[in-house]
Amino acid sequence: xxxxxxxxxxxxxxxxxxxxxxxxxxxxxxxxxxxxxxxxxxxxxxxxxxxxxxxxxxxxxxxxxxxxxxxxxxxxxxxxxxxxxxxxxxxxxxxxx
Amino acid sequence: xxxxxxxxxxxxxxxxxxxxxxxxxxxxxxxxxxxxxxxxxxxxxxxxxxxxxxxxxxxxxxxxxxxxxxxxxxxxxxxxxxxxxxxxxxxxxxxxxxxxxxxxxxxxxxxxxxxxxxxxxxxxxxxxxxxxxxxxxxxxxxxxxxxxxxxxxxxxxxxxxxxxxxxxxxxxxxxxxxxxxxxxxxxxxxxxxxxxxxxxxxxxxxxxxxxxxxxxxxxxxxxxxxxx
Numbered sequence: 001x002x003x004x005x006x007x008x009x010x011x012x013x014x015x016x017x018x019x020x021x022x023x024x025x026x027x028x029x030x031x032x033x034x035x036x037x038x039x040x041x042x043x044x045x046x047x048x049x050x051x052x053x054x055x056x057x058x059x060x061x062x063x064x065x066x067x068x069x070x071x072x073x074x075x076x077x078x079x080x081x082x083x084x085x086x087x088x089x090x091x092x093x094x095x096x097x
Numbered sequence: 098x099x100x101x102x103x104x105x106x107x108x109x110x111x112x113x114x115x116x117x118x119x120x121x122x123x124x125x126x127x128x129x130x131x132x133x134x135x136x137x138x139x140x141x142x143x144x145x146x147x148x149x150x151x152x153x154x155x156x157x158x159x160x161x162x163x164x165x166x167x168x169x170x171x172x173x174x175x176x177x178x179x180x181x182x183x184x185x186x187x188x189x190x191x192x193x194x195x196x197x198x199x200x201x202x203x204x205x206x207x208x209x210x211x212x213x214x215x216x217x218x219x220x221x222x223x224x225x226x227x228x229x230x231x232x233x234x235x236x237x238x239x240x241x242x243x244x245x246x247x248x249x250x251x252x253x254x255x256x257x258x259x260x261x262x263x264x265x266x267x268x269x270x271x272x273x274x275x276x277x278x279x280x281x282x283x284x285x286x287x288x289x290x291x292x293x294x295x296x297x298x299x300x301x302x303x304x305x306x307x308x309x310x311x312x313x314x315x316x317x318x319x320x321x322x323x324x325x
Contacts, residue, residue, distance in 0.1 A: 015201075015204070017205070017206050021206055066155070069159065069199055071191070071197075071198060
């Protein structure tokens with residue numbers, strides 16, 4: 001079984017009011033020097049079959065079609081390090097969108 | 098025979114009954130459509146109502162976009178079927194790529210519920226013909242993710258092609274270029290964050306008014322359908 005992690009983040013140029021709210025709260029808690037906070041989503045997908053390029057490609061298709069709205073978000077797919085760290089090191093990809 | 102205007106109910110839709118009522122008020126025949134049925138029941142136009150379809154899980158409109166009824170709506174819209182998306186319906190239209198851009202979290206993080214002054218910018222759509230360009234109207238908004246955003250190129254294109262249909266006079270949420278609603282290139286698909294179906298009767302519309310500034314959205318489509 002392949003376990004793929006998909007990280008979805010707002011594109012850098014899209015304002016992230018949630019991240020900003022978190023950032024503003026941190027100094028009140030004594031955490032100084034926080035320059036920026038961006039908030040995103042992490043999906044963990046388990047697929048039948050081996051952790052190969054085909055599995056990553058399927059996860060990428062899922063991310064593109066449903067998990068991310070590529071008008072405002074970008075995503076990364078990678079194998080979960082605990083399952084197959086070697087594949088993750090070579091297969092992490094960032095979308096161009 | 099009168100024009101048949103369908104209103105889709107998704108799980109989590111809230112304003113489907115108000116939209117059906119607005120349709121009936123102007124003399125069209127309201128037709129309830131169900132998210133799980135791909136059959137549009139021979140309607141002449143479709144309204145996607147406000148609410149929180151599928152609980153807004155993942156992103157507002159993201160799950161609704163893949164419902165069976167939306168497959169039919171998307172196919173129809175591409176062939177000219179008039180479609181109006183209100184609030185959550187606008188979000189569904191953006192997720193469906195029938196309209197460009199996206200609706201994201203309001204600038205101040207607040208859910209905003211108030212009567213909003215708008216300026217009508219285009220009457221060249223199936224849903225706005227009964228207004229006049231520059232007309233100022235009062236329509237309620239109620240959303241947490243109503244901030245319209247798109248890249249600069251898309252915004253320039255929308256403006257150049259006259260596809261911004263309404264702007265906020267007092268931008269409530271940081272929407273790009275004060276945009277409250279847009280249309281597709283053909284003008285049959287319109288998305289609007291404010292709720293015209295909540296401004297169709299003296300009793301329940303904005304107080305102290307004007308209370309019925311939303312009516313022309315519904316009379317516009319009826320006139321077009323009857324004339325066709």
